[in-house]
Amino acid sequence: MDTQPARYYAYFTDAAESEDDELEVLVESWDDDGRARILDQEEGRLVVAKDRLGFLRVERDNEPQVRGVLPGGNWRLRAKEGPSSRSGIGTPIIAFLVYDTYVRPVTRLPSSNGRWKTTSARYDLFQSD
Known part of the structure; x- marks a missing residue:
């Protein structure tokens, strides 16, 4: 698990795709002069x-x-309003x-893109018997 308080990404032009496309690379660490360091997979x-x-820039995520x-134990969610309430x-x-x-309570695994789905609906949190 990442224990950094914030993640940073370095952005590069992606000439293989198009001049307008950018490649995003995770900043792994910082050198003694405060410069962002990334992993060069070819050089290892x-x-x-x-x-x-x-190189274009470094941005904080x-x-x-x-x-x-x-x-989750035996905790459950139910809508505050509507038929399921x-x-x-x-x-x-x-x-x-x-x-x-x-x-954040999780009721199902993330989608294939790795992002957790969230909803703006309001729920009650309760323990089942």
Whole structure:
């Protein structure tokens, strides 16, 4: 698990695709002079991103990062309004994703792109008997 407080990415022009396309590469570390270092897979070592052909910039990724995962136990979700709000069954929670300032219940595995689906609907959290 990534324990960095924030992730950074180096961006490069992607000449293989189009001049307008950009290639995003995860910053692995920083050197003593504060320069971003990325993994050069061909050389098998970390290199300074700015020294690579096509370098554009380094940006901070502001997406919240998961800090831990807790089992769902026998917790369930049910909609506060609508037909399922009257049902005592609810949807089983398989896990809780723990972020810096909040926890998100998970009711199904992520999609093929690796992103967790979220909803704007409001739910009640309850324990089943």
